[in-house]
Amino acid sequence: MTDAVVEVEGLSKRFGAILAVDGLGFSVGAGEIFGLVGPDGAGKTTTMRMLASVMRPDEGHVVVDGIDVLAHPEQTKRHVSYMPQRFGLYDDLTVDENIRFYADLFEVPAELWRQRAETLLAASDMTRFRTRLAGQLSGGMKQKLGLSCALVHTPRVLLLDEPTTGVDPLSRREFWQILYGLRAEGVAMVISTAYLDEAERCDRLALLHRGRLMYCDTPAGLKARMPGAMLEIASPEPRRLRDAVQGLPGVEGVLLVGIGAHVHVDDAAARLPQIAQALAAAGVETTRMETVAPTIEDLFVALLERGEKAS
Amino acid sequence: MRLRRVRAVAVKEVLQIVRDPRSLMIALLIPLMQMFVFGYGVSLDVKHIPLCVQDREASQASRELVRHFGASRYFSAPRPLAGQGEIVRRLDDGTCRIVLVVPADFSRRLNDTGAAAVQALVDGTDSNTANIAANYARAVLSAYSAGLRLDTVQRRGESLQTLSPVDVESRVWFNEDLESRNFIVPGIVALVMAIVGAQLTALTIAREWERGTMEQLVSTPVEPMELLVGKLLPYFGLGLMDAAICLALAVFWFGVPFRGTLFTLFFTTSLFLLVVLCIGYLVSVSIRSQVAASQVALLLTMMPTVLLSGFAFPIDQMPALVRGVTFLVSARYYVHILKAVFLKGSGLTALALPILCLAVYALVLVVLAARAFRKTLD
Ligand SMILES: Nc1ncnc2c1ncn2[C@@H]1O[C@H](COP(=O)(O)OP(=O)(O)OP(=O)(O)O)[C@@H](O)[C@H]1O
Ligand SMILES: [Mg+2]
Secondary structure, eight states: OTTEEEEEEEEEEEETTEEEEEEEEEEEETTOEEEEEOSTTSSHHHHHHHHTTSSOOSEEEEEETTEETTTOTTTGGGGEEEEOSSOOSOTTSBHHHHHHHHHHHTTOOHHHHHHHHHHHHHHTTOGGGTTSBGGGSOHHHHHHHHHHHHHSSOOSEEEEESTTTTOOHHHHHHHHHHHHHHHHHTOEEEEEOSOHHHHTTSSEEEEEETTEEEEEEOHHHHHHHOOSEEEEEEOSOHHHHHHHHTTSTTEEEEEEETTEEEEEESOHHHHHHHHHHHHHHHTOOOSEEEEEOOOHHHHHHHHHHHHHHHO | OOHHHHHHHHHHHHHHHHTOHHHHHHHHHHHHHHHHHHHHHSOOOOOSBOEEEEESSOOHHHHHHHHHHHHSTTBOOOEEOOSHHHHHHHHHHTSOSEEEEEOTTHHHHHHHHSOOOOEEEEOOSSHHHHHHHHHHHHHHHHHHHHHHHHHHHHHHTOOGGGSOOOOOOOOOOSOTTOOHHHHHHHHHHHHHHHHHHHHHHHHHHHHHHHHTOHHHHTTSSOOHHHHHHHHHHHHHHHHHHHHHHHHHIIIIISOOOOOSOHHHHHHHHHHHHHHHHHHHHHHHHHOOOHHHHHHHHHHHHHHHHHHHSSSSSOGGGSOHHHHHHHTTOHHHHHHHHHHIIIIIOOOTTTTHHHHHHHHHHHHHHHHHHHHHOOSSOO
C-alpha cells in the first residue's frame, strides 16, 4: 500500500523466555480501521505499545506517518494518540481538567480544543459530567473520556487497546460512531478488541496468536477462507452435545454458543445426518439443527485450530 | 522546553495535591512533629556531667579547686576517688565522664612557681560531650586561676591598675552561653528539610506508575525536563512552607538566635530544597512502587544527614576518608550555612563557597533527574 500511515515489519519483542511479539508485519492506511484480535496474551498490548513508541522493540521496523519510530521515538508522538488498555487518566481530576491536561501537552490552541472537547463530549453523551472527577465515572464513561482525551488534538494515528471492554452496548455504539467519523477524516486506527462482533466492524483484521500474525484480511476475506460449513445445533445440554459430536468424522471443531453449539464440518449435507444419528444414539436432546453463516468467532476458532494443527 | 506543558504538569500536580488533604496535612505536620521530636530528643546540651575527683594532695588549695568544680552547674557534685583502678572502672561503667586528678605537689608548685597543672581525663566515646566537658573544665579552671591571680595581687598590695590583666579565659564565640541547642537546632532544620523534601517528590513518579497513568503520559510529546520542572514547582512551594515552619520553630520555640538576613536564609534554603527534591525525584524515577520509593528516599536523606553532615558529629574529628565522603553529602553545606546564618549572621559573600557547592550539587542533580526519566515502559 502506498498511502500506508502505519507500517510494521518484522516486529519482535521478548520478555525473558516469552516471545510476546514474533516477527509481526502489517500496514494500516489513512482512513482505515485495523483490528488486532487474539486470545489473552496474544501480544496485542505489546504491539500497541511498540506502535505508540512507549516500548522499544527488540527487532523490526515501525514507520508511523513517514517517520521511523525507532530512530525518532519522540517525533511521532505529536501525531499519534494512544489509549492504553488500563485506564490512563487521572482519577482525581475532573473530566474537563483531564481533557485540558492533554490539550496542553499536545499544545492545541485554546479555541480549538475547547470546541473539540465540546463536540467530543456531546457525541459521547458526557456533557453533563464535565465537572465530575474521573474516578467517579462508570467504566464506560471512563473509556469515553479516554477517547475524548486521545482525540483532543487531531491525531493522524489512533491506537486503541481494548477500548470497549466493560462498556455498555449503547456507549459502544457511540464509540463506534465516533470512530467511523474519524475514518471519514482519514485517521488511521489500530484497535484491539476482545469482542468479535466488533472485529466485524473493522476494515481489516489481524489475528494474533502467541505473538504471531496468523491471518490478516478483511472480515469477508477471512470468512471466505473458512472451508466447509457451520452447523448450529440448539440444545439444553450443550456440553454433552459437544462430547458426543467431537471426534466424529468430518467435524473440525465445536464451539459452545448461547443456545447450544456451533459445529464446524467439512461438508454440511453429508455430515448433518451422521451428527443427528450420533446425538440420538448418545441421548442428547436437541431442538433444532441447521446450517448458518459463520460468525467471526467461529472463524477464529476454526482458523486457530487449523493454525495449531499446521504448526 | 515548552512553558505550556510545564504549566500543565504543574497545575495538574497542584490539583492532585489539594484534592488529597490527608497527604497535604502530612506534608505540613510531619516537619512540625520532627522538629519537636528531634529538637528535644537529640538535644546535646551538656549539664551536670558526672565528675569524679582524685585529690592526691588534699590541701586547702586543692580542695578550693574541687569546690569550684562542684559549684559549676556544668558538673555534678564531685565524687572522690581513691586509686588508679577506680578511675578506669568509673570511666568504663559511665558513672563518671570526666576525672580530675590533682597531683600531690599541687599547692607546692603553685606557691613556688605560680603555676600548677591538673589532669583531666575525659571519656571520649561521645566526642561531642567529651569536647564540651573538656571546654567546661577549662572554663572552670581559668575562673579559678583568675581568682588566684586576684588574691596574689591584693596580697602584694599592688593596685589593680598597675597589673596588666592577663585574660586567659577561653571565650566561646557565637554561642556565648554554650547552649549546644543553638548548634543543634539549625542542624535539625536541615535534617527535617532533607527528609521531608525528598519524601515530597519520592512518590510523584512512582504514583503515576502505580495508578497506570504513566503509560498514557509517556505516549504524549511531554519532555522529561518539562515533567521534572512541572512536578518540582508545586513541591518546591510546599517545601518552602515546610522550611518556614521549621525555621520559625527554631527561632520562636527553641529560641535559637537569628542574626542573619531572611534573604540569605531564603536563597540558601531554596538551593537545598532543590537538591533534596531532586533526590526524591531520582528515587521516584528509579523505583516504581510508592512504598519502596518512600523508604529508599528516607534512607538516602536521613542516614547521611545524621551521620555525615556535621549536625551531630563534628566533621573535623572524622577520619580523613570519612571526612572526604562528607563532601558528597549536600546537607553538610546546608548545615554549615544554617549555623553560620543563625549564629554568626553570615551573608552570601561569607558563605560563597558552601553556596557554590550546593548550587553545583543542585545543577548536577537537575540534569541527572531529567535524564534519568525515560519515556518507555521497559
Ligand atoms: N512487561 C512485561 N514483562 C513480562 N512479560 C510481559 C510483559 N508484558 C507482556 N508480557 C507477556 O507477553 C505476552 C503478551 O502480552 P500482551 O499483554 O501483549 O498480550 P495481550 O494480547 O494484550 O493480552 P490481553 O488480552 O490479556 O490484554 C504475555 O505472555 C504476557 O505475559
Ligand atoms: Mg492486552
